[in-house]
Amino acid sequence: MPVDKTPAKSLRIERRARRARAVTITVDGRAIAAQLGDSVAAAMLAAGEQIFRTSPRAGTPRGPFCFMGSCQECAVRIDGVVVPACGVPVSDGLVVERVAIDDR
Amino acid sequence: MTARFEAIVIGGGPAGMAASVTIAAAGHSVLLVDEAAAPGGQVYRATFPGLDAGPVQGDADRRLGDAWRARLRGSAVQVASEHVVWEVGEGFRVSALGSNGSVSWRARALVAATGTTERVVPFKGWTTPGVFGLAGATVMLKAQMTLPGQNVVVAGVGPLLAAVAYKIVTSGGRVAAIVDLSSASDWLGRLPAMATRPDLLARGLMWMARLLRAGVPFHRRSTISAVHGAARVEAVDIVPVDGDRRPIPGRQPISMPCDALVIGHGLVPQTDVTGLLGALHRFEVARGGWIAERDGNFETTIPGLFIAGDGGGIFGAAAATAQGELAGHAVSRHLSGHSTAGEIGRLRRQLRRAQRFGGAMAELMALRDGQVDAITADCVVCRCEDVTRAEIDAAVDAGATDVNQMKAWTRCGMGPCQGRSCGDVAAAIVGLRVGGRVVAGKFTVRPPIRPLPIGKLTGRFDYADIPIPKPAPL
Numbered sequence: 344m345p346v347d348k349t350p351a352k353s354l355r356i357e358r359r360a361r362r363a364r365a366v367t368i369t370v371d372g373r374a375i376a377a378q379l380g381d382s383v384a385a386a387m388l389a390a391g392e393q394i395f396r397t398s399p400r401a402g403t404p405r406g407p408f409c410f411m412g413s414c415q416e417c418a419v420r421i422d423g424v425v426v427p428a429c430g431v432p433v434s435d436g437l438v439v440e441r442v443a444i445d446d447r
Numbered sequence: 448m449t450a451r452f453e454a455i456v457i458g459g460g461p462a463g464m465a466a467s468v469t470i471a472a473a474g475h476s477v478l479l480v481d482e483a484a485a486p487g488g489q490v491y492r493a494t495f496p497g498l499d500a501g502p503v504q505g506d507a508d509r510r511l512g513d514a515w516r517a518r519l520r521g522s523a524v525q526v527a528s529e530h531v532v533w534e535v536g537e538g539f540r541v542s543a544l545g546s547n548g549s550v551s552w553r554a555r556a557l558v559a560a561t562g563t564t565e566r567v568v569p570f571k572g573w574t575t576p577g578v579f580g581l582a583g584a585t586v587m588l589k590a591q592m593t594l595p596g597q598n599v600v601v602a603g604v605g606p607l608l609a610a611v612a613y614k615i616v617t618s619g620g621r622v623a624a625i626v627d628l629s630s631a632s633d634w635l636g637r638l639p640a641m642a643t644r645p646d647l648l649a650r651g652l653m654w655m656a657r658l659l660r661a662g663v664p665f666h667r668r669s670t671i672s673a674v675h676g677a678a679r680v681e682a683v684d685i686v687p688v689d690g691d692r693r694p695i696p697g698r699q700p701i702s703m704p705c706d707a708l709v710i711g712h713g714l715v716p717q718t719d720v721t722g723l724l725g726a727l728h729r730f731e732v733a734r735g736g737w738i739a740e741r742d743g744n745f746e747t748t749i750p751g752l753f754i755a756g757d758g759g760g761i762f763g764a765a766a767a768t769a770q771g772e773l774a775g776h777a778v779s780r781h782l783s784g785h786s787t788a789g790e791i792g793r794l795r796r797q798l799r800r801a802q803r804f805g806g807a808m809a810e811l812m813a814l815r816d817g818q819v820d821a822i823t824a825d826c827v828v829c830r831c832e833d834v835t836r837a838e839i840d841a842a843v844d845a846g847a848t849d850v851n852q853m854k855a856w857t858r859c860g861m862g863p864c865q866g867r868s869c870g871d872v873a874a875a876i877v878g879l880r881v882g883g884r885v886v887a888g889k890f891t892v893r894p895p896i897r898p899l900p901i902g903k904l905t906g907r908f909d910y911a912d913i914p915i916p917k918p919a920p921l
Contacts, residue, residue: 355593358618379495388593393576410582413868
């Protein structure tokens with residue numbers, strides 16, 4: 344597929360937007376470049392991280408879906424608490440961990 | 448110590464902001480509780496600090512949102528942002544979880560302005576990462592300035608299709624196709640109602656003109672039957688539907704390559720607060736589903752409990768604002784016993800116009816039986832617990848007569864979202880089999896009404912902290 348060979352364009356909308364500064368978060372130990380004002384979900388998606396968890400019964404991959412804090416598909420662990428990543432703003436050095444099925 | 452207010456408003460969207468500002472202007476103490484970092488709800492959602500979305504010219508939603516936030520700041524309304532309401536009790540005790548744990552407040556009057564959740568009717572592959580809700584996509588695009596993908600299919604029903612596609616195209620993304628369940632005549636038939644709000648109609652036409660100029664293909668009276676790709680979206684299948692929105696059998700699907708799908712099938716009112724307090728509800732398909740009964744003053748069957756905005760039936764943001772202001776006046780009358788100034792007539796006229804427009808859009812988005820029929824047996828309905836349609840049907844075959852029995856037997860609706868995503872569609876599936884939605888009922892509301900980490904409620908403790916009483920002597 345030719346789509347795969349095109350250089351990766353950013354999902355961040357640059358037109359008109361002004362972002363205060365770049366920050367770094369880590370997701371399962373991997374450093375991810377983010378921008379202040381991103382939600383954790385938006386920062387992960389922009390970094391190409393689409394899979395946030397696997398479903399508990401069928402084990403299928405899941406990512407952000409409702410983007411309103413309702414569906415819980417983007418739930419991750421931040422500061423020891425499982426929260427929807429779409430509602431948490433990034434901050435420099437924020438540590439994010441995916442939640443394994445068994446330790447919800 | 449429980450802080451007391453004369454009124455509490457739950458939900459900081461258009462209805463909640465308008466209601467609380469109106470109540471405060473009449474001289475009553477009022478608390479607005481909202482789970483987001485800043486008021487605005489979904490339609491007027493504010494960006495997080497650090498992100499400036501640029502000039503507001505030409506973006507009516509942002510202008511209105513900023514204007515209402517400014518009115519709130521200039522009012523005596525006390526705002527509790529980042530507080531998730533998890534229980535509401537009689538005498539109007541409201542419990543919410545904030546950064547300092549759970550807090551409770553009391554009030555003589557309560558306004559539920561809790562808005563909606565989006566309905567997405569399941570189809571093959573809809574749980575694949577890269578499939579997003581249509582309403583969620585508006586939040587991604589407007590509040591987080593992030594594209595759902597580089598090449599996006601926008602599908603479903605209602606005015607959000609054009610709104611989202613327009614935003615993607617003008618933000619540097621590509622829309623591979625718009626797939627609309629409605630036909631051109633569905634839209635044309637609603638033109639008279641839409642003409643009651645020339646501003647909103649003009650905005651819609653501007654979106655359409657821009658999309659046509661961009662060469663975006665429109666597939667009308669069509670739906671998405673499948674997503675291809677295991678861990679990410681690679682393509683979707685587009686199939687035509689009949690007048691009841693049922694895929695027409697025997698038609699070859701059109702395969703459309705894309706890297707994201709945004710899809711939504713209307714909105715469902717959130718009735719958790721009115722449900723928990725035992726207000727009377729009725730089912731009305733054109734208003735989005737189950738809604739609380741309310742009188743002309745937006746008061747429910749529980750005295751002192753008011754409901755404003757789309758949580759009381761879908762009419763859209765413009766109507767929600769007018770409802771919020773009118774409900775605010777009604778709350779003030781309820782508290783003081785005397786009526787407020789003469790802007791009621793103007794607000795009621797404004798509301799009538801907005802409701803004609805919003806009502807027509809809600810009818811366009813209302814769920815049809817054909818959409819429910821089209822859900823295949825192996826399709827996951829409850830995303831949290833991976834419960835398929837076949838399992839729901841099997842529960843009905845085994846004797847389940849309503850959604851709560853079905854839930855107990857299948858775990859459908861028991862996952863972290865508590866049935867918020869699947870509840871409406873699961874009830875529609877059961878309803879087809881048991882004689883309608885009223886018979887099928889709705890999931891019983893129990894606290895906590897929002898998902899929350901239980902550790903935050905209880906605080907940290909371990910086994911040694913649990914008091915174990917000495918056994919009684921024999």
